[in-house]
Amino acid sequence: MERWGLIAGRGLLPLEAAKGMRLMGISPVILGVKEETDPALAEALNKAGFTVAWESLGQLGAIRRFFQEQKVAKVVMAGKVGKEVVLTGIEMDADLKTVLAGLQAKHNDAILLALAEYFAKHGIEVEKQTVVLSHLLPGKGCLTGRVPTAREEADIRFGYRTAKEVAALNIGQSVVVKNGMVLAVEAMEGTDATILRGGQLAGGGAVVVKVANPRQDLRFDIPVIGPSTVAAVIQSRAAVLAFEAAAAFLLEKEATIARAKAENISLVAVADDFPN
Amino acid sequence: MERWGLIAGRGLLPLEAAKGMRLMGISPVILGVKEETDPALAEALNKAGFTVAWESLGQLGAIRRFFQEQKVAKVVMAGKVGKEVVLTGIEMDADLKTVLAGLQAKHNDAILLALAEYFAKHGIEVEKQTVVLSHLLPGKGCLTGRVPTAREEADIRFGYRTAKEVAALNIGQSVVVKNGMVLAVEAMEGTDATILRGGQLAGGGAVVVKVANPRQDLRFDIPVIGPSTVAAVIQSRAAVLAFEAAAAFLLEKEATIARAKAENISLVAVADDFPN
Incomplete structure (x- = not known):
């Protein structure tokens, strides 16, 4: 089974993404974001037979290393993640600080695009949501x-x-x-x-x-x-x-x-x- | 003293407009809009020595005739007036219905522009707010x-x-x-x-x-x-x-x-x- 990563943000979408991956014969390595992921979603993922690892959104380097250790080549982001970091000032590691410092505008898409480029630079491709969520x-x-x-x-x-x-x-x-x-x-x-x-x-x-x-x-x-x-x-x-x-x-x-x-x-x- | 009309909408702006007219040596003929004008504003206008006539915003023909009878050649609109008419469905006379029926888009400016054109057609010019409110x-x-x-x-x-x-x-x-x-x-x-x-x-x-x-x-x-x-x-x-x-x-x-x-x-x- 091919291994893909899944970054689980807010809402029910990550559960659907995990199910979509399973239907495609892909084993999802799921990462819950401490600041964003609903505990009820984690429970629903567990109930559906998935396991969830956890990391803070501020620890971008640790997130990336987790996926690298799990040997995933592709990651899907599902559920809202990201914008609040800029506003609420959680603890950020050097990797995230560098990603954000390079941004001109700090709207949602700009942040997500920068994160996708960061993962790509480390050999992890961010895959389209529509690939694993076409059933929705x-x-x-x-x-x-x-x-x-x-x-x-x-x-x-x-x-x-x-x-x-x-x-x-x-x-x-x-x-x-x-x-x-x-x-x-x-x-x-x-x-x-x-x-x-x-x-x-x-x-x-x-x-x-x-x-x-x-x-x-x-x-x-x-x-x-x-x-x-x-x-x-x-x-x-x-x-x-x-x-x-x-x-x-x-x-x-x-x-x-x-x-x-x-x-x-x-x-x-x-x-x-x-x-x- | 030249006579100008003033259509008093919401807020404190109509009082400032009346004062501005007086400073310019113009006698304002003030019309309060039953659905919009704050009674506290009318009181403030009265206290400042102005009199206020009243009409429903739906009775556009009556508003126009009032100004014509008062021999005003120019009218200033001050304070918000207008948009709610379209939503809340107050009683409208034939004149207002005709004005609104001719509109493609019903945003604020479109409605106000149409009203200005209606007055112009009847010999009453709608004057710029900035003329009587430059002190603000x-x-x-x-x-x-x-x-x-x-x-x-x-x-x-x-x-x-x-x-x-x-x-x-x-x-x-x-x-x-x-x-x-x-x-x-x-x-x-x-x-x-x-x-x-x-x-x-x-x-x-x-x-x-x-x-x-x-x-x-x-x-x-x-x-x-x-x-x-x-x-x-x-x-x-x-x-x-x-x-x-x-x-x-x-x-x-x-x-x-x-x-x-x-x-x-x-x-x-x-x-x-x-x-x-």
Whole structure:
């Protein structure tokens, strides 16, 4: 069995990545990040038969040596990892300090790209998330029973254009719109908080759009839609949640779609050729 | 005395506009908007010797006829007015319905521009806010004692560029940044809520930047910095509040600057020639 590394960040994505690797006949060497990885995720990984080693995100050299000792040639990063380091000032080793010192901008993608280059320099290739998570990519079209109304369809297009512009600025992936107006834009607060804020300002009936950066690096930070996203949509009484068929991971697919259907929410996977 | 109209929206700006008109030897005919104008503002206007007539924002024809009967040739709009109409569905007369029906996008500037065109068609010119509010434009430079640090200066430049891009998309005027990262972007929730959100995510030391749209129409929606803005900056433990010297109104200037000084916050008025 080929050995690949997996750096497990926040959320449920690392579990899916480990399962995806196993399906591909690959043995994942999993590293939990002390500051980021949810203990519940580690438990779920253990329950599924995986073992998890732990290291602090600040100890980049130790992380790299761990993978080198385990003889992995490829690593997948799954789940959010990284940005808080810069803000909260955890203890950093010389390797991480050097990586960060070389950065002009310190947005998510810049940090992750620098980490990928660091691993590459030490003979470890960071592999695309989509390779091990292809089973989570939604099919194109409306995934729920209710097709968007003409007004909602117009807002999906407007929100898609706006979200792409915002994502291109490396600000965030999500916007909430209604009647051609932008109600909320995601920055560092995260998608769920953005949906709740925008949905409440809309007074119901909002359209949420989450997109990939137009220059998306498929190795990390691909948009994720999960139970908490749909819960936020329901709580804020929004009407539509749209995302990209080829660049969004849909977690707990059946349950998520069933939940949306029960609340009359349209989940819409927009195709690559969606007109701008 | 020449007679000009004043449509009084939210906040303290209409009082300043009325005072500015009086200083110019112009008699303001003031209209309060039932849905928007703060009763406390009306009281302050009354106390300053102005009278206020009232009309619903939905009754655009009645507003226009009121100004025509008062023989005003120019009208100033001061204080936020407009966008909520589209969302909350107040009763609209035929005139307003026609104005809104002609709009492609329903962002703030589009609505205000359409209203200005409606008034112009009926012989009433909407005058620039800066004409009657020039006394509120801050001078260039650091208005408080503490000059920004090198890191803060870099974040002001980064935030300025980002805010200009966001404003150009007609999303909002403010961003909160720290260490080259965008923490919060303003959409419809308003500046104060954006500052509080971004400042809390920063854990102190954030830089707030509020800018005019690069295609700013000087007749309406020029950025306003007031006591509540500085209070939000203080509450969120941000370090700097930057805005544009030629396109930002500073309300209660002396008190606002004194408050910022007492909290070691830098208020920075950036000049037109601020490098991009």
